[in-house]
Structure formats: structure tokens, C-alpha cells
Amino acid sequence: MLAAIVASSVFGDQVRIESVRSQMQNGPHPKRREPPMKWEDLSAQPCSISRALAVIGDRWTLMILRDCFLGVRRFELFQKRLGVSRTIVTDRLRTLVEAGVLRRVPYQDHPVRHEYRLTEKGLDLHPVVMAIAHFGDIHYAGAEGPPVLRRHKGCGCDFHPVQVCSECGEPVSARQVEARAGAGFPAP
């Protein structure tokens, strides 16, 4: 049964490797190829993480997204902040537009120039960027504390993001999560 619970305790000392879990761990994966799997092949994997990373998993892409959430919109400023080649910035912005994460909006007529704004889909990446920021705040802030603070307009407080369960509202940690194959997981 595909929907069988995959592992009763992913982090237990005695990890039970059950059939479906074994399937999730061992495959299906792309047919063995020569040359080996490329980045682009990830979008074909039966995994929402790999599909998402096929779009946003690139290092510079994530840095561009960081800047988008700080309000950066124009090519020159992205390029200046990243300090990488125009080619890299052009390529990553194009990928994000094609993926529907950013949209190009003209801001000038003669000549026509565009800026890049987050779409609704792009705004859905906010939890990803915030989760990365919080991990960095915990482990890489110096003695002075985080370089960037974030205030929640709703309550007016500086905050950090907490991940909670959509069903019960309680905080969720890794040890409290059981993964199992869903209906979208390919049959063996």
C-alpha cells in the first residue's frame, strides 16, 4: 500500500526500513544515464523538493530571491549586489521569469526598460527565504547579533519564523515528522 507509513521513526537508533520507505529511498530515480544526472533532470523526480530545487536550487537564484524580498527590482542593482557577471544575473532572472516566480514590468519607455517583481507564486517562496535567514541568524550571527532584523507588522514585534503544523498549530520539529508516499508517488 503506497500510503503505508514509511518509517515510524526516521531518527530512531533502530531505523525500520520498510518496503515503501525503501522505495522512497532507493527509487524510482531517473534511469541510469551516461553522463550522470543533470540538474535539469531533478524536475522529473517524484519529489516536491527536487522539483522546487530545479527552479530555485541554484545559489545565485536564491541570492536574487533574497534581494527581491528586500525590494530590489532592477537588473543593475541585482548585479551590483551579487558582484557576479551580467550573464549569471541575466540567466537567473530569465529562469525565474520563465518559472513564474518573477514578472517583468516596464518602468521606462524610451528605451523600454523592465524591472522584476515577485508574483504571487514568488511570494510563496517567502517561507523558504525566511527559514534560511533564521538558520543563518542562529548559527552565523556574530557577537553583535543578526545583521538584519525583521518586524512583523501584525504585532509590531521583531520576530523569527516558527514552523507550526497546519492542523494543530503546534511547532513541528524534525523528530516529529513521518514521511510517507502520497498518491502522487509513482507505483512500483
Add this chain to the structure above:
Amino acid sequence: MLAAIVASSVFGDQVRIESVRSQMQNGPHPKRREPPMKWEDLSAQPCSISRALAVIGDRWTLMILRDCFLGVRRFELFQKRLGVSRTIVTDRLRTLVEAGVLRRVPYQDHPVRHEYRLTEKGLDLHPVVMAIAHFGDIHYAGAEGPPVLRRHKGCGCDFHPVQVCSECGEPVSARQVEARAGAGFPAP
């Protein structure tokens, strides 16, 4: 004042570029170099996101972390699942061990073989992986739904992660967040 509010509305139509916000957007950034900024330089930026991405921003690293949270521990299985060269897997595992995200634990004596387990620091990456998974579930699941479901042991329900404010407990969206420079942000 460094702690001045940076932008009253990052997503408003009329974005107010204030002095500190301008500083966050425009710099400080690494001195202009030839050749341009390398990935490794990111850890020197005054930004928790870039510091975190200097460790986890690599595509294959994030895929390895995905697998760690599914209980994968051994080199051969990481390599089989990723379908990439042993060199890439070796390199990424080494980076994660050096960063304190994974630890090597011997599981066999003759010859000595090691497996890779998440440390407490590594477990702190769970919200990142879950946020990426949820974005993928929203935007890249097929008609059948997500390929992988996750159950919260605390309440027994299949769930998705919701990001809430640490202070008031309410869900936080991108439009409700104001970023501003903190004490760890370099003086102009």
C-alpha cells in the same frame, strides 16, 4: 541610526528608498574584485541568508539534506539516489561535516566505514527543507497530489508547514514583514 526602519512597505507601489534601506540594498558588499565574487565569499557578507547559503546553497547539498531527513545515512545510497559522481557526493558530505551539519559515525570495524547523521545544527535545517517541500507541493504536484505526505506525530494528521510569528503566533506573509538593519550590520 542603524536600527531605523528600513522600508515601511517593501511591496508597496511607491517603495520608499530610505538611507538605511539603501545601504542594505547597495552595500556593503565585497570589494570589487577581478575575478568577480566567488561563492565562498558569500559567507563574509553581512547577511544571514548569504552566510547560510555559503554552506547549504549548493543544489546537491540541498538534495543530500533532503535525503538525510528521509533517513538516508550511507554514502552509497546518497550516491545512488542523486545519480551524480562520487566526487560530488564526497565533496558535499565533507562540506556538511565541516560545517557541523552532519557527523560521521562508524558503523563497521573491518574495514572502518562511516555513516552520516544530522547533528542538532543539521536538525535546525528542517524548516528550510520543509519550506522548500511545501512550495514544491503547492506548485509542482501533479493532479494526483504531492508525491510525499508528512504526518505530524503530535496530532497524528497529515500536515503542511505554516510559518508564524515567534511573538504573536499569527501566520506571517511576505507583505507583513519589514526588514531593517540590526546591530550586526556593519556601520556605514
